[in-house]
Amino acid sequence: MPESEPKPRLIELVDPGAGQGWKAVLKNGKSVVVHEIPVPAVEAAGAVPRIQRLFEHRHPALSPVLAWGTDPNGLWVAVEPHEGVPLGTILSRGPLTPPAAAALGASLLSGVAALHEAGIAMGGFGAAAVRVTGNGEVRLAGHPAGAVRGAPSQSDLRADVRSSGMAICAAFGVDPAGAPAPPNIPPGLVVTMRSMASGAMGPAADRAQGALREMASALLAPDRMTAAQAELATRAGGREMPSITPFLPKTEAPAPAPAPTGTYTPPPRDETPLPAAASYEPPPRAPEPQAPSQEAIPWAPYTTTPPVAPAEPEPPPTPLVTSPPPAAPEPPGSTPPEPSPFATGAPPSWDTPAAVETPQEAPPSPAPAATEWDPVPAPMPPILRQQEAAEPAAAPAHTSSAQQTWTPVATPAWTPGGEPAATAPTVTAAPEAATSTVPPSAPARQPSVARPSDREPGERPGWLVPAIIAVVLLLLIGAGTGIYLATRPGNSTAQVTPTPTSTSKTSPKVSPKASPTAGGTGPQAVPTYAPASAAPVTSVAFCIASTHPCAGVRASEYTSCKINGPCRVMVELKFSSPQRGTVGFMLKFFDRCTGTTTDLAGNSYVPPGYTRVDLLKVVSLPTGAKSAALVAVSTSPAAAASTPLLLGSSDTC
Template sequence: MPESEPKPKLIEIVAPGAGQGWKATLRNGKAVVIHEIAAPAAEAAAAVPRIQRLAEHRHPALSPVLAWGTDPNGIWVAAEPNEGTPLGQILARGPLTPPAAAALGAAVLSGVAALHEAGIAMGGFGAAAIRVTGNGDVRLSGHPAAAVRGAPSQSDLRADVRSCGMAICAAFGVDPAGAPAPPAIPPGLVVTMRSMASGAMGPAADRAQGALREMASALLAPDRMTAAQSELALRAGGREMPSITPFLPKETYPPAPPASVIPPVLPVPGPFVPPTPKPDEAPTPRPSASYDAPPRPLETYPPNAPPPYVPPQRQEEEPPRPGVGYEPPPRAPETFPTVPPPIPGPPAAAAPPIPTWDEKPSGPPSSTWDVVETPEAAAPAPAPPKPPDTWDTPAAAATPVETPAAPSPPSPPVPTPVPEPPKEEARASWTAIPTPAWSPAKEREPVEAPAPLQLEPEPEPEPEPEPEPVPAYVASVPASMAPTPPPPSMVTRAPAPAPPERKPPAPRRPVYDQPSERPSWLLPAVAGVVIVLLLLVGGGVYLAKRGGSNNPVATTSPGASPKTSPKASPKASPTPSQVAGPLPVPTYAPASADPITRVLFCSPATPCNVPGKPAETNTSCSLNGSCHVEVAVYFSTAQRGPIAFAYRFFDRCANTTQDIAGPNPYSPPGYTIVIFEKNLSLPAGAKSAGLVAVFSSPASAASAPLLMGSGSCT
């Protein structure tokens, strides 16, 4: 007899009744419970592969089969001695939290889907068949007994899904009949579990599992799954969940029991009597005082010396810091020695009138100012020749400076005007600003003394009276110009003639001509566009006239006999060729293709065998009459995908093929044999024909032809 190991010796009966078992010990020393399942010898032999599959391929949501075997009474299986706490006992203390209920439902549906895939259906189960272990794992028990039965039916599969829906509704605390559900449960999840409980979800357990996971995705998050497993472990051990769980929202855990109304009685403290200290000992503080404010008495004793020493040190360090910040600039000390020389000189007050150019040249500047006005009018034209004059005038200025140097000894106060050089330097710095903006000013500012000398030679009649005051004005200049730096500064700034070169504002004048230039090129462009349009219109008219002249020539051809275009000789529509004898039926697809092993027409000649059932032979077809076909398709593995095929009618005399629609695609829940029945309307007029069932899904395969009619075409 097939078995995983010899049947162990039965020691003691456990749980007498329908689910009774016997205590026993396997060869490896593991304590188990033996369950005996009575079944005829034929059914027991047929159930051996399913029991063996359960033992070899264990599922976490199914109670494991530790050992199995057959005996004259049926089949025996060895299971865990303690499969867990029944779900009914856990829910007797109240529903689970939404995360725990969702985890339980997903586990139960996973176990049922595994059974259906193995070709086993329990046909419905109760809360006692769902067990929760001490680790929080959910398992389905009682399935070995279901494996002894034959192939499951649609009603058995649907009953399993309905049982899962009822268990999930009970875990969530939802009424399957339609009473209001708790507000903490999403409405979509409520509709899903009620659809399973009512049978509307269908017999497919994997579809129900996918719907539950989609609607309860938030409750099946990894962190909530951990909390749910902890809750299931606590409930399986007979303990309630704590009042606060860090992994669950406040609205998800069960409500806390009502608190007692009786207020607690607090003890009334008695009066405090301080102990009397002994005369030789100091009073000891109360023990409670050490717990009232320990740090405060310690803060009153810190030494006062450290705090006063710290502030003075900080104040001493602060003053030198700002001084260091002002030490880096070295220019400040250099400027201070230069300031005292201008202080003793009273002419410092004359500095403000210097930039005005009104008080100092009171006598001669009048002429210079007038002369300046005259060149201003003609400034744009003679501007380029003026720079070379400035180069000559400085040389002339150097000669008069030497002449007044002789009378310098009788003038002792000359050293006092020495501070005047900074004034002139100030003039130079002040004049340097407007130099780029006004070219004549450049000549006046750098050469204040020789300025009149430059202007005097230009007007020939006036130079005679002016040279007399000029030496007096120049006499003051040598004292200030004694340091030669101003001339070099003048030489460096002499390249200022560059600004006159900027005078090419002449290019700007074309700006006023641009408005007239735009129409100049726009007009030709417009004219060109007009010409193009005229050419297009003229060409169109010409072509129209030319086309009109050709039409009558083509239509009016006197004396020409009407000719018809050559046409192909009419051909008869393709008609089926008649043959002397019936042709063989062509091969439309191979006879088998994985996972399809064969396709048959269930007829008395080729019966379709089904394990545990009588053979199917309901195919009956005749030409020009009724046709009832029964097609069986065999698979190598349990099929769960869609199955689709069509019929092909072949006229063996006319050599034509016609397609006849087959049944709608069907997805079995895990069958290896599927039989289709249908009444067909065959084409009329055929004398000998063949009918073939051609499958397109899940693979391309065809049946042997079903021959109809006579064996001749006459």
């Protein structure tokens, strides 16, 4: 009976697995467990090739068959005494982590696919058939019993894939019926394993394995596979993976909490400046033109002409002058017609802060006049003209005519105060600082608007287009010259000049002249040695510059023969189809006086598929002839004759 080795002797009985089993030792001394599978002799004989294939080609995801054989009771196989821990025992303590479950599913489907490829189907299996070894390897056990089932059916293959899907769902802790899956498992992976468990994946185990690897590609990374194998080995040994939480100090956990809160406080601080940015609105900018107030300093020299006003210095303005620059725009309101405020206004022309206090003293005397000056800060330029005119009354007239654009209301305000000449210029000094602040702001903005100068559109230089045209013409001329040089007749000096052209030009054929009939002393007619054409030869002709020129032949290579002397012939052979065999010709020398024919050697050539071949041959003609003819006759691939080439006298012998 076929067997890998004789059946070992029984040492000790063990719990039955797939049949009856006992402990034994093989010939090589390895301890095994022998399982007997009682089947009819016919089924055992049919299972021999499949069992032998499992024995010879072991798969890492299948429990190895260490020995096998047949006996009258059926089939026996020897397996390892410890095939691993059943998956049900491991999962009784809880599901695996996603990487370990993915590794288990990939190995299990790999083993099932190997079984199906060997022509074996288990017809479904339980969690006890999935074993995990002590080093974390996943193996499928009990498969030798499926070898005796015969050729697997589609239902058996589908049952194996369904059992694999159920085992994978159990490893992940996913309910195959559709209950919510754990959140740490990708939804696509959940759908894949449920499809396998429900049978929707079909009977193809390799297809199911590919789908699982695609959906769990992140979990099957090399680093995670190593960690998964370590976890499987730990769980198979009856232990659990240690949690990392106990190793984290509990005191450090709350400490980071305040840190983030401290970091979150600055964002509100960053947000608070946003309203500050809004403070740069136009209203604040109006009082800011203190810088332009410096431009008012050049106006002070004009007010220096009436420095008589400082003769009335009052104590309040003097300490105010010493103060640093408060807001300068407010002094315009401090312009009462009384002489005392005018005297105080002279110092503020240099330092605007002094004018800030003057409005406080001024309101009791002329409150309405101050109100008129606030809206009318423009009379400053006319006042300068008044200083030049030295008349206070004339000044208002000029102001009204020149500065009507500002406000004509300013003229009546100046008329009552025009009596003191010295006081009028001092009053002008105060508005100067205020009014000067407004005009300089406008010129400061005007240059900013005028900055973008008109840009002329960039144009390409005028010489660019002619240069491009010249380059294109040079390229065209060079290309034309190259084409002409490449297509002009060649200057090859080889004796054999094949020309591969499929459209050869038909050269004019020289019709043989009628020779005088033989009789008396006249030359005889040239006999016909072969027809003018014979397929595939269409024509044979001598290349003669005057009567039959040949393309690509130099002038020094044309046919040139003299009677009783050397002769150089260039014979042109044309064919109806490309020739790849030997083509050649021979020469017939006919003495027209004696009527004798002499054969002269020709030339031959093997073309690579040409329809026209030019062959050169130099021969020596027989001597003693007075009138002769030379005929070229093709020798292969067919015999065809050329038009006779007449030599010597054509009338007499």
